[in-house]
Amino acid sequence: MCGITGWVAFDADLRTRADVVDAMTATMDRRGPDESGTWIRRRVALGHRRLSVIDLEGGRQPMTVTTPAGEVAIVYSGEAYNFRELREDLRGRGHHFLTASDTEVVLRGYLEWGDAVAERLNGMFAFAVWDAREEKLVLVRDRLGVKPLYCHPTLDGIVFGSEPKAILANPAVRAVVDLDGLRELVAFTMTPKWALWRGMREAEPGTVITVDRTGLRERVYWRLETAAHLDELDTTVATVRTLLTDTVARQLVADVPLCVLLSGGLDSSAVTGLAAAHLAATGEKVRTFSVDFVGREETFRADEARTTPDTPYIRDVVAAVGARHEFVTLDASPLSDPELRREVIRARDLPVGFGEMDASLLLLFQAIRRESTVALSGEAADEVFGGYRWFHDQDVVATDNFPWLVYSSAMSGDRAAVMAPEVRSRLDIAAYTADQYATAIAQVEHLPGDSAVERRMRTISHLHLTRFVRMMLDRKDRISMAAGLEVRVPFCDHRLVEYVYRAPWRMKSFDGREKSLLRHAMPHVLPRSVRGRLKASYPSTQDSAYNVSLQRQAREVLADRHHPVAALIDRNWLRQAISLDPAATPASVRRGIDRVLDLYHWFELYRPSVELD
Incomplete structure (x- = not known):
């Protein structure tokens, strides 16, 4: 896992701009703490930060091959889980390898198949190839968007990077945010290609x-x-079991310590169980980690997102598979630390406003990184199998809107409430959301004879697999890589995604529960308690001390009348929010304060020009 960046300028000599390429590459030092490398020619410059996972000595980048017609160079981020099979195929075609890395397999694959190498890869990846034979740059991103990749066309070429911060380090790019950028930040529709910054786009x-x-x-x-x-139901369940078992086994390959993120939910427990069974064949025990909060189990209060604490289920899984487990236990004090908030904003390049959910995730990953370099996650199972509660809320299902915006939660509601009235008016979020929804559902293909229910549920599944999951994957990647931790996501194997997506909704909910296919495919690796557990969201602190700290910091924002954020936020809304009882502050209000504080620190860190005309 790594960070990549580069610059192509057909009307300049980039050999004189090594300082710029170095600066772009340095922005991703946390993505790649082990090594740094650059490769510069007249028209192109490539930069790479490496997190060593496969072939620790031989996988250095940028990696090049010299052909009779010119050099071909690659910078690569991610993992190709089928690299061993591809390497044997390429050897049979006459290719010789100098390393044991998957990067060289992808590079040699490009030499053999051109950009069609993408179709042959099973994995998570984003890479760039400079092909001097044709003076062209080729950028490739994996099927589900597990690994990030951004680009900014210029007058004579392009600037690209794993993260916007790498692109913003280039003087050819201005840090400008306009109304279109702000609309998506507020609307939460996950518009394809959106990257906040004007002129920049996500691949x-x-x-x-x-x-x-x-x-x-x-x-x-x-x-x-x-x-x-x-396929009939029994065959479908068996196929899900086979695909997921194979996927987890493939993703356990690493030359560094590896673990599993265990929440006690169905998804992470299934990955843990499969990993434990696979590792047991070699005499290894699976290593697992989870996050918890001081006193949470004893003082837990059920809410709309969670009916039970995680810890009893985690203990059941650990006991069932014999895992070596560690709880990373946090208290409210560090979660509200402004410097930790700034770390999260640096990691995501965005003032998202997820508050302590992102902060605790970063602290969890930092703790894990002290023991492991790679972690497997249950991320994306809810999108693939239909696990979110709103999939099963008939009022939400019947509404012509993005389900995650309709379902009542701390992350839905009026996300524009914190914005100044004149800004809200210019954004016109209702119209923007309606346009995005119409665009999104127009992309969905249906089968002749599908019932109204099947058509609607296929539409909702498509929305999640082409929009919502991308936000979740970006969050996991950006925060984990800020800790130098590679997170792999078995549920994003494209074979599994394709197979389950095509299955009718009546199969995905055949037992009247969420994620029926997954639940019935994994009983052999799950304790009974987890097989029957309801969906629970990522945990967040219920300590009112967090709210007290937020309100104190928000007062400081109100007092700073000349700060750029003052032109964007609704001061009356914020004044009312900080007057509430911290012990009774609604979760939606707390998230609103988090958004204001994120905006405040984002201005400090990025110094953007905000143009609303």
């Missing part, structure tokens, strides 16, 4: 971008497609 998952002197072209090599599902 779409499943896409190849080619840049040469004639301009920029895109080729979609994978998309979520609808097809008839012909």
